[in-house]
Amino acid sequence: MNHNMEKKYNPKVIEKKWQEYWAEHETFKTDVWDFSKPKYYVLDMFPYPSGVGLHAGHPEGYTATDIVSRMKRMQGYNVLHPMGYDSFGLPAEQYAVNTGNHPNGFTQENIKTFSKQLMELGFDYDWTKMIATSDPSFYKWTQWIFKQLYLDGYAKYVDMPVNWCEELGTVLSNDEVIDGKSERGGFPVVRKNMKQWVINQPAFAEKLLEGLEEIDWPESTKEMQRHWIGKSEGVEVEFDIVGGGKFSIFTTCIETIYGITFMVLAPEGDLVKELMPRIENKEEVQAYIEETLKKNDMDRTQLNKTKSGCCLKGVYAINPVNGKEVPLFIGDFVLASYGTGAVMAVPTHDQRDFEYAQVHNIPMIQVIEGADVTEKAFEKGDYLGKGCKLMNSEEFTGMTVEEAKPAITDKLVKMGVAKKTVNYHFREWIFARQRYWGEPVPVVYMENDEIHVLDDEELPLILPDLEDYKGKNGQAPLENATQWKQYDNNGIKGKRETSTMPGSAGSSWYYMRYIDPDNDKEFANQELLKHWLPVDLYIGGPEHAVGHLMYSRIWNRYLYDKGLSPVKEPFKKLVHQGMILGSNGIKMGKRFPEFVVNPSDIVRDFGADTLRLYEMFMGPxxxxxxxxxxxxxxxxxxxxxxxxxxxxxxxxxxxxxxxxxxxxxxxxxxxxxxxxxxxxxxxxxxxxxxxxxxxxxxxxxxxxxxxxxxxxxxxxxxxxxxxxxxxxxxxxxxxxxxxxxxxxxIKEDTVEIGVQVNGKVKGKVEIAVDEESGSAIAKAKEVPGVKNAIDGKNIVKEIYVKGKIINIVVK
The missing domain is CATH 1.10.730.10 (Isoleucyl-tRNA Synthetase; Domain 1)
Structure with a gap:
């Protein structure tokens, strides 16, 4: 044995020694081509390399994957446990702006700091496979996948309303906006129309819903995704406008169509623009539209908001079931970008419509019996009861709700004004940011009005080095790259797209690149992908439920359908680690800097092993x-x-x-x-x-x-x-x-069993597992409670069920 055993436990010496040993021997380097052992792919959601380095919460999830990965390796698995950096996007750029550093050099420095801290904690990462989303050899393939999405019609360039943040100078996706403010920085966000790159998420909705059934994920996360996709089956009905024009609505409650007393259109929709010459109160309508454009989607669709809106005086729609004229309104809760941009309103049987009708003094027609139409009724949810009968609905009066749904649908379909359809809450994924620090979109707008997507040999399109990387007046920072944005292809000139991709682009497929990070011929070798995917265990925070986790499922599913990913779902098992709070029980952060724990300080004072052990012992x-x-x-x-x-x-x-x-x-x-x-x-x-x-x-x-x-x-x-x-x-x-x-x-030598007298438990006795009946009963009779119960009584029967129970019957 080793003479150093006398020494006191000194983590500083021991930890440095073994970290150097692992690095020198490349102990944890995975031979991805070794197919002789079963594979185990374990992954952490990779971090943003922010300037502040690791915080106490990071090592928690990382230690968990590290423990599993080390056990699996000992159990004979070929383990892949990589680490990398989500280094493009808003967090890195904002930090650079706030500290006066250039995002590029600064991000490189942060990556070094993070890597050093992770190595200090002794994680068994295969550092030869490290990736960073801002590395051109990585983002070449992000651009390549985007190109395929474009060629297959999933990535489109469209004019649409977007969430615009003036302070950040960029468009934000819906999940980056919270209560009308940017998630990062809390700056005001408004709606405005812009030419935008989008990815058609709804095209994947059904496949994403199906996929949720196949994976071992927390039910709460699956439910959030189902809610975000928001599938509803119903009927799309066409309404004519008096004097010309038409529009459609989607409804899941077709049985209430006779109860329509008004219709509401999206204020920013094209239909309102077309109707403007016929609207009698143009100024009022125009003012309302301008007010609406200052709000974002979330603000507009909250049910508890004021039911604002205004009537389009002089313009009416015709209810196709009975030919009645219905007034048209505009209301900010209807979005041009969602569904048809118009809704039918039945105030007796929908809470929002009821409140809106009350505010705007609109009449109501009850079409379902048994509903006491008051606010209380809506609170109880009894305004549209199952099994209730229709009233005021012509030939459908007297039918139950369940009978009326198909009957009214059939009538409208035969009239040629309706079709059964499925609607999704899911929107297009806005896929461009007017920011500097992101993947350039590999597209050129040619002088002949064609869109040219770059050839494979022109990738990667490298982000130019800019001194001034802040956008001005809604212009993307890359507008400042005057030489870079000019493009000439055999004499046909063009201008490059100056928006960049969102931070979620690289993280949507990074788990594939770890498997084959140095491949410059394809994003990863197909044989390796077949062997290593899906990720067996994925650990990360629940805040990514409808952002990163949804986007990566979409990209993977697209690549699967194209034959480029071997699996329908990328992450087989997902676990969310809890948050490590300050000792005051509140999330560590700027509000209480004195409660923020820097893991490097704990490593310095107690050792990395202590930190790892403590974080794993804190609780589930x-x-x-x-x-x-x-x-x-x-x-x-x-x-x-x-x-x-x-x-x-x-x-x-x-x-x-x-x-x-x-x-x-x-x-x-x-x-x-x-x-x-x-x-x-x-x-x-x-x-x-x-x-x-x-x-x-x-x-x-x-x-x-x-x-x-x-x-x-x-x-x-x-x-x-x-x-x-x-x-x-x-x-x-x-x-x-x-x-x-x-x-x-492990088998117990003895077992403790209950002793009953006349069926009532009177005590317990410890006996040998293989104890004979006579001996077991003799011991049972000596238990004080049993002794008292049988004392002076006549024993009629003694029953011993081996290892389970003893029952003594007395008279």
Whole structure:
């Protein structure tokens, strides 16, 4: 054994030693072409390399994947556990702007800082496969995939209303806008029309819904995605306008069509522009339209907002079922970009319509019996009851709601004014940002009005180096790149697209590139993709539920349909880690800087192994929990205790008696199972039980000591490697076989069973598992509660159900 076992546990020395060893030996480099072992692909959602470096929350998810990855490697899997950086996009750019740095150099510096911090924590990443979304060798393929989306008609250039943030100088997607303000910075966002690159998300809606059934994800995340896609089946009906013109509405409540008393159009829609010459109150309507354009989608569609709007005086629609004229209104809750941009309003049977009708003094017609039309009725939800009958609905009066739906639909279809259809809440994904720090869109607008998408040999289209990378007056910063934006193709001149792609572009497919990061012929080798996909375990925050997780599913599904991804779904199992809060129980951040924990400080003062052990022991992975300095100190004490026992060769013995056999095998079984289930806190509790048993026994067989060190090395790899070498091994512990447990050894020798007298439990008795009936019953009679119950009574019957229960029948 090694003479250094006398030394005190010194994480500074041990951790530096093993980090250098792993780097020098490329211990965790994965041979992706080794198909001889089963594969295991484990992945963290990669970080933005912001200037502030890692915070205490980062290591939590990363340690979880690290533990699983190390166990799987020991279990004989070929493990791929890579790391990279989501280095393009708004966060990196905003940080650079605020600190007066150029995004490029600054991002490179941040990547170095992050990598150094991650290496300090001893994660088993294969650093030879590191990627950064802002690296041209990576974004060449982001541009290439975008090009395919364009050629296949999924990426389009359209004029549409967008969320415009003046302060950030860019368009934002719906999930980047919260309560009318930008998610980043909290700046005002308004709606305005712009030529925009979009990706047709709704084309994938049905496939995305189906895919959710096949994956092991948190139900809450699946539900958020279903809600975001927002599928509804209904009827699209065409309405004529008196004096010419027509429009369509979509409804899931066709049975209420006789109750329409007004219609509402989207204020910014083309139809309102066309009707303007016929509208009597033009000024009022124009003022309302301008007011609406200052609001974003979220503000406009909130149900609890004021029911604002105005009537289009002098213009009426005709209800096709009965020929009645219906007034037209505009209201900000109707969006031109969603559905048909028009809705039918039945105030007796829809809460929003009811409130709107009250505000604007519009009459109401009740068409379903049994609904007491008041605000209270809407609160109770009894305004449109199942099984209720129709009234005031001509030939459909008396039918139930369920009968009327198909009957009215058939009538309208036969009239040629309706069709059954499916609608989705899902919108187009706005895929351009008027920002500098992103992938240039590989498109040129030629002088002959054609759109030229760059040839493969022209990729990557490199982002030019700009001194002034802030946009002005709604202009993209790349407008300043005067030379770069000029394009000449055999004498036909053109101008490059100066918007860049959103930050979510590179992260939508990055997990594929890790598998084959140096390939310059294709985004990844197809044979490798077939072997390694899907990702087996993906860990990251729940805030990406309808952003990154949705976008990556869309890109993957597109590539699957094209034969370029071997799987329909990219991430087989998804887990969201909880947040690590400040010791005040509040999210760490700028509001309470004194409660922010820098992991590098903990590593400096206590060691990386202590930080890893503490974060895994805090509580269940998925739950948010507050930081506790005492908890950190407790984790360090436990490691000291482990070190003191297992590095003292007097405690480690070659031969084994049975003192620790049961607790050792129980520990292997529980730790293996808990690691598989990501129950790290309970696995650590079991390891503590084993250490206490070792101290009590005063010695530990070498075989058990080695098994214990293998298990704890997944959580605390540096001390694990060091103890492994002290136990007499020259090689890394990383590829040692995982310990196995013996079910026989875990079996209890004794069992505690209940004792009944006349069917009522009177006590419990501990007996041997294979105890004979006579002996078991004799022991049962000595249990005080039983003794009292049978004392002086006549025993009629004695029943022993082996290992389960004893019942004594007395008279």
């Amino acid at each position: 992975l998925e739950v948010s929990k507050p930081w506790s300095q005492q908890g950190v100190e407790g984790a360090r004490k436990f490691l000291n205790r482990v070190w003191t026992f297992f590095t003292n060769d007097e405690n480690i013995v070659e031969d084994k008696d049975d003192t620790l056999t049961k607790v050792y095998h129980q520990t292997v079984k529980k730790v293996t199972s808990d690691f598989e289930q990501l129950g790290f806190n309970t696995a650590i509790s079991q390891l503590m039980i084993f250490v206490n048993a070792c101290y009590k026994a005063g010695k530990c067989p070498k075989e058990y000591a080695e098994g214990f060190v293998k298990m704890i090395s997944c959580i605390t790899p540096h001390i694990g490697e060091e103890m492994w070498s002290i136990l007499g091994h020259d090689d890394t512990i990383a590829f040692e076989p995982w310990p196995v447990f013996d079910e026989e050894a």
